[in-house]
Amino acid sequence: MGIEHYDLFIIGTGNAGKHVAYDAVDAGLRVAIADNREYGGTCANRGCDPKKVLVGITEVLERSIDMQGKGVCDLPRIDWKDLIAFKKTFTEAVPFTTERKLEDLGIKLYHQSPKFLGENTLSVEGKTVTADKIVIATGNIPLELKIPGREHLLISDDFLELEELPESMIFIGAGYIGMEFAHIAARCGVDVTLVDVNERILSNFDKGLALYLQENSEQLGIKFIFNARAVGVEKLRKNHRVTLEVDGKEQEIKAELVFNTAGRVPAVADLDLEKGNVAYTPKGVTVNEYTQSTTNPNVYACGDVANTGELPLTPIAHQEARITAKNILKGKNYMKLDVPPTPSVVFTQPQLAMVGMNEKQAREAGYDFVVNEQNVPDWYNSKRMNQNCYAYKTLVDKETGYILGAHLLSWDAAETINMFVMAMCGRLDVNTLKGMVFTYPSWASDIKSMI
Structure with missing residues (x-):
């Protein structure tokens, strides 16, 4: 068989990748797209959208608790299995509908993470393909905590698939994900502990307001351990034991489930970017103001995987995808990435x-x-x-x-x-x-x- 050639090959089917694909097909390009997970990306399958469904039920519960004795008599009872079933109505069809739309547009679909063989050459599903332009839109993945027992740690994906809630949970990391899931779990009756290496929650947000939220979270029953680094996890008969270093001293805490919410990093490890002459750093693929690789002009990156200096948010991914498509279709340096003031929200309560x-x-x-x-x-x-x-x-x-x-x-x-x-x-x-x-x-x- 001969080598397949495409005008554009896109790696990643989330909000950034698929929108570049739509624009490219509209312009008449021959396009291929690949993903090593279910099509549709993080936000729709295992991120913002399903998380917000779970947040919705806690908003109902919170409002009822606040109004108890002010007109509300009986508090609602949470049925976690029903909630997860409701959540699945938002996620189960995403991979199929995403694939069908892309396929109906004439886009070639691959179900594997490609690897670079050269500046314009990829290996995917055992085949060698070439492309005039390549877009990297693989997003972010959880940061691996390289500690003994890390195989026992769960991630946010696992939280969204829990069939039932345990009595207790530990979250290692008090950022967006840790705080949001901690609030969901605590409001559903779980004993929650949050651990963080910093001295407070949400270090990217205003300190005064973050501390106010921290105080409110403590009133909810959430426990915090700061200036603490997890150094090991051990599986016990029922619980897990997490060993911490807190201000130079060792401390142990236990819970049924332990979640790694320490942050997310660009998903580039499987791409062999060096072979494609694509520069990158721990912050992502190195790009210029046109979302173009600084070392391989035939490669672009957009979304969370791109080191554009912008926040890793879905609306930003859309904006970067639009700019990327324009520059590929109109010619390089056609439009600079110009992101307006962008809000950021932590969906606690x-x-x-x-x-x-x-x-x-x-x-x-x-x-x-x-x-x-x-x-x-x-x-x-x-x-x-x-x-x-x-x-x-x-x-x-x-x-x-x-x-x-x-x-x-x-x-x-x-x-x-x-x-x-x-x-x-x-x-x-x-x-x-x-x-x-x-x-x-x-x-x-x-x-x-x-x-």
Whole structure:
């Protein structure tokens, strides 16, 4: 058999890879795509989407608990098996529908991770293929903790497939994933412990609001151990024993299940990038401002695997895919990656959200700015839901009145932060915002009191 040749070969079928494929086919290119897991990528199969389904039930439970004695008499009872069955209605069809759409478009499908043999040559499913352009969109995978007993550690994929909940869990890592799953488990009655090498949770978020969320999480019953490094895991008869180094001393904790939520890294280990002359670092494939490899001009990377300096978020993957497709179809250096202010959310309860700069970043950028910061659990929207955790911090440029950054902790932070995103993208100053009329009483109407 001869060597198959394609105009474009895409590695990865998540949000970044498949959208590049759609654009390329529309332009008439002969396209192939490959994935070593089920088609559809992390977000739809085992990430954002199924996680948010599980978060939904805890929101119902949280609201009921807050309103107990305020009109609610009997609290809902969680049936975990029913919840997982409901979650599967969102995920089970994703691989099939993704494959069918790609196949219907005439795209050649491969079910293996390709390896580079040369700058334009790949080996996949025992075949050698060549392509004028290659796009790497393999996303991120969990960071392996290289400690004794690591084979006993579970990851976020496993949490989303649990058929029943254990009595206790340990999460190693208090970032996005660890905090979100810890809140889900704790609200469903699991005894939860979070371990982290840092001195607090969510080190990328505003310290004051993160500590406020940490305090609220402790009220929920979540236990935290900070400045702690896991150095070993041992399987016992029922539980697992995790050995920690905490401030130079050894400590042991036990739980039925232990999850590695220490972070995620670019999925490049299986690609043999060196043979393709594709430079990369621990942050991902090294690309220029056009998402093009800095060492192999025929290779592009987008999504979480690309070291673009942007946040590893699904909306960013979409943006990078659009730019990548434009540059491949129109010619190199056609369009630079230009990402607008991008919000980020931790779907705990309350939710923690941010967009733009923190104080350190604003100072380093040379801005003269005003900080508005307050804990406001007595504001109406919090009080009407009988909640005790509501806070914000905003940074406003003194010269222009533009919002430089917004940080929210509230039941509705994931939605309210979008108002700040629109203000920042639309270059609306605080006087313009204060002059607008919003629905009242609504969470969004509160933003006028935050600036």
